Amino acid sequence: MIITLLSTLLFIGAPESPKELVYPEYAFSVPLSDEYKEVLDNGVVVYIAENKELPLIHIVGTFIGGDYLDTVDGVGVTSVMASLVRSGGTETMTAEDVDERFAFLAADASVGGGPTTVTATLDCLSSNFKDSFDLFFKMIQSPGFQPNRIELAKTNIIERLGQRNDQASGILRREFSNKLFGDSYLGRKPVLSSIESIGGDVLRSRHKLVFSPSNLTLSVSGDFDTPQMLEFLNNNVGSWTGVGAVVPPEEVNSTFVPGIYYVDQDVPQGGVRIGIRSVQQGDPNMAAIEVMNYILGGGGFGSRITQSVRSKEGLAYSAGSVFSDNPWTDGVWAAGYESKSSTVALAAELIFDEINTIKTETVSEEELEQAKKSIIQQFPSQFQSKPATLGVFVDDTITNRIPGYWVNYRNNISAVTAEDVKRVANMLLDQKKMVMVVVGDWSEIEGGDADGRSSMGKISGIIGGGISELPLRDPSTLEVLVTP
Known part of the structure; x- marks a missing residue:
């Protein structure tokens, strides 16, 4: 009798479906x-x-x-x-x-x-x-x-x-x-x-x-x-006393030559990295670039590169992009995937199509808001424990991150507009200045897919610099291996 009464009371006013459950908004306060x-x-x-x-x-x-x-x-x-x-x-x-x-x-x-x-x-x-x-x-x-x-x-x-x-x-x-x-x-x-x-x-x-x-x-x-x-x-x-402070890292001034570079290897799949040097820590476009990359390839299964290369065409088990800044020199934006040799070029073309689209077409408000919401929801995870929180503070101290960066982070992400996404995509993602490195069976990769949808010759028309072979280097000395 008592158990029945308690059960009845517990379910009075309960929603009929899990969809009707209402949760209080999670209020996260950034540690100072x-x-x-x-x-x-x-x-x-x-x-x-x-x-x-x-x-x-x-x-x-x-x-x-x-x-x-x-x-x-x-x-x-x-x-x-x-x-x-x-x-x-x-x-x-x-x-x-x-x-x-x-x-x-x-x-x-x-x-x-x-x-x-x-x-x-x-x-x-x-x-x-x-x-x-x-x-x-x-x-x-x-x-x-x-x-x-x-x-x-x-x-x-x-x-x-x-x-x-x-x-x-x-x-x-x-x-x-x-x-x-x-x-x-x-x-x-x-x-x-x-x-x-x-x-x-x-x-x-x-x-x-x-x-x-x-x-x-x-x-x-x-x-x-x-x-x-x-x-x-x-x-x-x-x-504790010791010698004076070391000189911090200097900016890397080496130039890189855009183009397609391949290492010929007898393997069943071709591994690919496409990238360009990006911005330094503190760049005012950081929030917009982060949102842009999330939409383009950094947002997991919902991102455009993953959808295009993996979900729609089935050319790779995983495909996406990453963006990182650097406190002392250029960061990196890069896309990567592995695909069977004959579809390496086609997957690359799909990635460049997505790059071109995000540079020329305005992202939808739904896609933009979903990206910003996801980034903001993930934000508290880096402060999930005391050691992790202190680790953020140590890193900020060493790299001289601007004061208030984390306090303002979510507002800066929220303020990113669709026009900002297009602007930073055009600022950062210049295909003619990109490097593409391929490791795989070049004789199978070069000609492209059997249907003739793409080839490495076609991709070389997108990236500046042409196609160059990188001879395999000795693993211990990194000197070029001489073929007998």
């Missing part, structure tokens, strides 16, 4: 970096946030100084140095003892290098945080670069270099970045000689240059009380 920001005595910026859900602490130290510091003959030095800060022991402990101590503490420490930064990360229990951090900080300040670990790291890297031609996708990524950015740090790769020449002296020199408080921004989140954590960090990191 100043509310999390502290500065240690030596000037190191710390973003700090308590999170007592689990007895864990997460620390990330991000240092300006990445691959861009490498010379042409020394590509790979910074990334090798970064990995050996973790794996090479300290000045007072062997690498094996460091590994054993971290395992005993149930702590995980890692260090990795990228194009413009080196990142050191510690995850540990709050109950033994001080012991874990003490070892972590010793590792950062005074790595041992143990000789046998140096040789092991080099051996592993050299083995990976030898595998760079094993997958067509790896060749495609390498040649595409090289065509867009040349021999700059964004276009070059380590080779056998540059790795073999790395020794302890050059690693210690690069470590001293990068691992300085002048280059450091910290983020700390987890199970702690903020005043005590700040006091601890000030007593340890705040008293």
Whole structure:
């Protein structure tokens, strides 16, 4: 009786269909970096946030100084140095003892290098945080670069270099970045000689240059009380001195030659990247470009390129486009797909048709509003956790992102008009200035599809620069392989 009554009461006024359910609007408030920001005595910026859900602490130290510091003959030095800060022991402990101590503490420490930064990360229990951090900080300040670990790291890297031609996708990524950015740090790769020449002296020199408080921004989140954590960090990191700040990355001034470039490979499908260098971080057209790219190819299954190439024609399992900015130099807009050899050209033509359409025809209000709504709905995800939120603030600090960018982000997206989309498409997507890189069986790709709808000769009339073969390069040395 009671159960029946309760059931009746629960369903009084309930909607008859799920479609009638009404949900309150999700109100997301953008976190403000100043509310999390502290500065240690030596000037190191710390973003700090308590999170007592689990007895864990997460620390990330991000240092300006990445691959861009490498010379042409020394590509790979910074990334090798970064990995050996973790794996090479300290000045007072062997690498094996460091590994054993971290395992005993149930702590995980890692260090990795990228194009413009080196990142050191510690995850540990709050109950033994001080012991874990003490070892972590010793590792950062005074790595041992143990000789046998140096040789092991080099051996592993050299083995990976030898595998760079094993997958067509790896060749495609390498040649595409090289065509867009040349021999700059964004276009070059380590080779056998540059790795073999790395020794302890050059690693210690690069470590001293990068691992300085002048280059450091910290983020700390987890199970702690903020005043005590700040006091601890000030007593340890705040008293750290080092060399001056490194010079930030310079703008990449290398020019690229538009055209179609192919690497002839005996594979069943052709891999393709079509792209052009885009805008730098802070460009006033950023919001409009983001919306334009979402409509064109960045919006998943609903985007135009995906619909045209995948859904309507069935020429590729996945096809789409990406847009990225860069704080120090040009970003990239690129479209990509894989298709069977005979339809590589047809898929490319469909992409160029969509590019031409978005440049010449005004997008519908429905398509525009859907794109803006989707971008705005996805926006809060980058702040979904305390570590993620602090990571955004660290990145903004290092790249000097303009104040208020995230606070104004949704309004800037909302303000994009259909005319803005057409304008930035014409500004950015000049087909005659694009690079197209193809990796596949050229004899099958060149002539196009059996129905004669397209061919690579036809595509060369769309892109400036003609068609050029890129000889396959030795995976270890990147020197052109000589055909016997």
